[in-house]
Amino acid sequence: MLRLALPLALPLTLGLLLTACGQESAPTTSIRPAMVVQPQPATAAVDSYPGEVRARFEPELAFRIGGKVSRRLVEEGQRVKANQALAELDPQDVRLQLEATRAQVAAAEANLNLVKAERDRYKTLFDKQMVSHSQYDNAENLYRAGLARVKQVRAEFDVAGNQAEYAVLRASQDGVVAKRQVEVGQVVAAGQTVFTVAADGEREVLISLPEQNFGRFKVGQPVTVELWSQPDAHFDGRIRELSPAADPRSRTFAARIAFSAGKVPAELGQSARVFIAHAEQVPLAVPLSAVSAENGQAYVWRVDGNNTLKRVPVRLGAYGEKTVPVLEGLNASDWVVAAGGHVLHEGEQVRPVDRSNRVVNLAAKE
Structure with missing residues (x-):
């Protein structure tokens, strides 16, 4: 029985082997991974x-006259009220000037009294025709000159009085001393900033x-x-x-x-x-490695929702160190291949990954 079975089993075994070889499937093609990125603003939008x-308001306060600072009454950062004294100059010079002007006023008033009496005497004599008209006119002119002199020195006295008051620097309004630029003993000029009040x-x-x-x-x-x-x-x-x-x-x-x-x-x-x-619209930008060109036309590879590649022509701006602005051709929601575009083909299916080699689900991110 065994001798009869062997000739029959051998052709059957060979037939099964040939059938198995004929049904072997062709090797599967692996999907290429591709690192993808989204376009980012070329510059900060804000x-x-x-x-x-x-x-x-930050008025800069200064003395209206020059002199030597004798007292500083406030410190930087101190709160002050309007008209509060901040610093003082040595009053000796202005006081002497005030006294000198007061003496000039007294002398001018005494001279005015003298020329007035002389004018009145000549007027009486002129009415009696005992002096000439020219003599009376001379007395009248002396009186007018004396009167003008009194007005002049009184104005100078008022100025000297004001300058005596200017020796004290006062705050113009309520606030805080923001800056101090003066020390006791310092000689300052008229108009030189010594305090800034906020x-x-x-x-x-x-x-x-x-x-x-x-x-x-x-x-x-x-x-x-x-x-x-x-x-x-x-x-x-x-x-x-x-x-x-x-x-x-x-x-x-x-x-x-x-x-x-x-x-x-x-x-x-x-x-x-x-x-x-920014008042103007900020363009998008992609990495330099994402851009390719052919026949003078720049393009990028965009990955569609089904992970297939599409060649997209773009118009570029001025190249930067690492990125290039894309003026036309892309939207902020697009995904593009960041590198290796020279080995890709239209319609090719890829496996999108990020820079950390993690798979990116483009459909979930739309």
């Missing part, structure tokens, strides 16, 4: 500038703008202000003032930001940050 809270009332933020971007700022432009002491609060503001000239040392332009709200909980000297939005 610029931020650090600043300091200042008073709306007046009570409105508060502003002082910032510095770079000269390369100064042209795109204008008075009245809306901004947003954030105080470091209140990071979760944002206050609306506007550019109230732009300096017409750059600072000679920093080459920046000073700008004052006024709060739109009436009263803002901002204290003098607090740190702040001002956010100014």
Whole structure:
């Protein structure tokens, strides 16, 4: 029986082997991984500038006369009231000038009394025709000159009295001494700033703008202000003032930001940050490695929802160090292949991954 079964089993086994070989499937093609990114703004849509809270009005106070400072009555940071004395000059010189002017007034008044009596005497004699008309006119002119002299020295006396009062520097309004630039014994000139007072009332933020971007700022432009002491609060503001000239040392332009709200909980000297939005639309940008070109036409590989590639022509801006602006051809929601575009093909299916080699589900992110 075994001898009869072997000739029959051998052809059957060979037939099964041949059938199995004929049904073997072709090797599967692996899907290429591709690192994908989304276009990002080429520049920040909002610029931020650090600043300091200042008073709306900051008068610079100075003596109206020159002299030596004899007393300093306030310190920097001290609150002062209107008309409060801040500093005094040595009054000796102005007092001597006042006394000299007072003596001139007394002398002029005595001379006026003399020429007046002389004029009255000559008038009586002239009425009796005992003196000539020219003699009377001479007495009259002397009287008028004496009267003018009295008016002159009295005005000079008033000026000297004012200067004696100017020896005391007083606050022009309520506020805080923001800056002190004088010491006892220092000789100051008339008009030289010795105190800066931050007046009570409105508060502003002082910032510095770079000269390369100064042209795109204008008075009245809306901004947003954030105080470091209140990071979760944002206050609306506007550019109230732009300096017409750059600072000679920093080459920046000073700008004052006024709060739109009436009263803002901002204290003098607090740190702040001002956010100014770009007026024009900010273009998108992609990495330099994502851009390819053929026949002078730049293009990128966009990954559609089914993970297939589509070649998209784009119009580019000025190349940067790492990225290039895309002026036309892409949307912010698109996904593009970040590198290796020269080995890709239209309609090819890829496996999107991020920079950490994690699979990106584009359908879930749409």
